[in-house]
Each structure stands twice: as structure tokens, then as C-alpha cells.
Amino acid sequence: MNELSLFIQAAAHPDECAARIQNQGKKIIGYLCSYTPEEIIHAAGAHPVRLFGTGETILNADRHLQSYCCSLARGVLENAVSGRLDFLDGAVFPHTCDTIQRLSDIWRLNTDFGFFADVVLPVKFDTESARDYLREVLEKFKEELERWLNITITDQSLGRSFEIYNTIRKKLTELYELKSENPELISGRDLAAVVKGTMIMERDSLPDHLGRLIAEIKSGLYTRSDTGKKKRLILSGSICDHPDFYELLEKSGGIVVGDDLCTGERFFEGEIEQTGSPMKAISRRYAERTICPAKHVSERARGEALIKKVKDRNAQGVIFLFVKFCDPHAFDYPYIKEMLEKESIPGIMIEVEDQLPPEGQLKTRFETFIHML
């Protein structure tokens, strides 16, 4: 079996992958936002698994959440109350968007997975007092895990986790650089599966798997033959759990050469310093990485970061991929679009739910946009 198929399998069947890790004696902790301090969970000897929407019809979740909540929150809750997440031993909810904050209360009252934690992060990261507060919040989360597992999370175990996560993040960055320089080396669909796989697979062995995968990619094992000239695009939004999206885009003449997604580059951007206080080091990474719309560092930070990415990657346009009813991204869209227009960077906005719009409809929109570039 080649390395890529390991990632594809984990991405397609996260429950099976988590169950195997659980059988090794590890507790499985679910999370649905990239502001979850995974490194602390890992240092506690538990295993963090990112949760995604459901591919199933939403029936039970509608008893608890309004139908105008995003499909990610409704889908995760549907899976939880329908028994499809029974492999979890607990879940963590960082305070980010309103939907995740409210989902946290509903989850606490309607599920029984053992461990539950709210990580009440500050909204802004740009002041010393906010970073002090963030450090305290992370410390409290660490203590909650210690109490639940009856262990002590030492600075040594945190340092080891930082090293593993830093290596994983560096290798994912290298993969994205390879894709941007030589888009034909791996398809967008496969690259998305690799990133998703890293949110699910056992972390200790991930650096080795990623290292071997990069060697396979460089050797041309996954090089595609349809290497015709494609328009280089950046994808911006919250999550993208739609492998078909990349395939359809590539069939339409476009190619994703970078993203601003919390299931993409925002998830693995930045390293954690190995010196000084561990909680301070985690806080610093949160403060320094590209901000998501549920957090604040400045009024133009997201637009500036996106424009920089478009230029750095030599991209010709931006596709805003929004989950329907995702208010934080919808609120930011007008000002970011205006900033892009001032730089003559074209953009298109596409809203999706758990399912993509019909293929023909999406392809027509892609082709029209790509033709215009």
C-alpha cells in the first residue's frame, strides 16, 4: 500500500481509524475548530480527532439546533446524537464563532462522552493582556485533562508534542509548496485528503508517513497526465470537506495553489517555540498565525493576508467557499472583496452545505469565472 492511500483511507473512514487508535488504549477527543490546542491533548497521551459534518440526512440535530445554523455544526451534532461518534471519549469546544459556542452547551446537555471542555479563548489576540488571559485558559484546559486522566502533563511531554506537531506542520507546508510550484505532482483532491488525514491519524508516526509521502510525490508516483495550462487559484473560507470540489475545479481549468481554510493552511501554519513557558508558546502561535474571522487582530488583517497569498503564489483569482449560514465569513466578505478589487484580483463566492450544489451548476460557475481570468 502506498503512503497516499493511508491518508485517503483515514480521511474517508475517520471512525475506523479512531477505533484502531482507541484499541491501543488511547482516549479519543473530538474537536471541530482549528483553535483547539491539540498539542496539550497529545501530550496527555490522548488522541485528537477533527470532526466533520455528516453525509447523512439531518433529522435528530434539528431538535436542538435551528435549521439556519451551519451544516458543519448541525452535521456534527447529528452524528453525535445518532450514535455515529460513539468512538469518542470526549470533546473540546474552543470559543470561536457563535455557532460553536452554542453547540458546546447543547453538546454538554445532550451527549455523554465522558470528557467535555470549553476552552474560552479571548476574541482578540493583539494585546499583551489578551495573550496573558489566553495562557491562563490553556493552563486551565491542561489541568482539566490532568484531572480527567489522573496524570501530570509535564513540560517534557509538551516539548515532545511540540516537536511532533512542528514537524507535521513543516511537512504539510513543504507539500503545499510542492503543489504550488508543480501543481501536476498531486491532485487537489488527494492533497485535501492528506491534510484531512493528518487531523485523524496517529500523530507520533505522522512525520514519517509524511516524509515518505513527500518522497513518493517527488518521485512522480502521483503525477497527473492532465497537465494542461490551468488558472492558479486560492481557496478562502472556513472548512472544505468536499474532495469533488477540487476535481470539478481542475476539470473546469482551474487549480488550487494555496488556501485560507481552517482545514488547510490556517490549520498547520506556524511553529511552536521550544523554549520558555509551553502555554506561552502555544499562545504565541495562535496570535501570529493567519487569523480566522471569529478572532481579531486588526480590521484589515485577513484581507491583507489573502492579498499577500495571492501574490506570493502567483494566483489569478480567489474562490470564496462558504458554508451556508456561516456568519463570520459572510460578515468579512464585503470588506475583503473590496480590498481584492482595489488590487484587481477577481473573486467568486460559492456557498455549500454538507452536499455540493449539482455538478453541472458548479462546473458552469467555475468555467465562467475561469474564462474571465
Ligand code: SF4
Ligand atoms: S473558521 Fe474559525 S471558528 Fe470556524 S471552525 Fe475554522 S477556525 Fe474555527
Ligand code: SF4
Ligand atoms: S465558523 Fe462558520 S462553518 Fe465554522 S462552525 Fe462557525 S458558523 Fe460553522
